[in-house]
């Protein structure tokens with residue numbers, strides 16, 4: 001099974017360290033997602049609202065190859081669960097780049113890229129099953145949901161640490177920002 005699916009965004013190909021950041025985040029997310037012994041005891045599923053947990057880097061460091069410690073030190077790692085029907089709004093991650101890997105189940109991702117010069121936004125939708133990872137650059141806009149019938153779990157890595165997330169709507173053939181949320185509060 002292919003565990004790396006790179007890159008999702010043209011930003012991931014930019015020079016001067018951004019590529020390294022994206023690939024480091026992807027490697028980190030994939031490595032953690034493929035270790036159910038690490039995340040399974042921690043994960044919870046919640047029907048009312050989505051469940052998220054910020055993971056302790058010291059806890060993770062002991063389970064990771066030292067070659068990933070520098071990426072871990074520069075990042076923030078979240079564990080998320082998704083019962084069927086749960087999902088996010090269309091959002092970005094502020095100035096953070098990163099990656100998310102599916103650890104269990106299947107997630108559906110809708111990606112919207114703003115059109116240049118007044119052109120329509122470009123949209124793609126795809127499924128990511130367990131073991132797949134999506135790397136992204138800053139200002140990447142997507143919507144993630146569990147459109148399946150089984151609960152899903154994912155590992156999300158952000159570098160630098162997530163601070164704000166903007167939410168969007170496609171309206172009148174434009175990608176319009178409709179709000180800004182503090183990270184970790186409602187995403």
Ligand SMILES: [Fe+2]
Nearest residue numbers: 091092093142
């Ligand atoms: Fe996201």
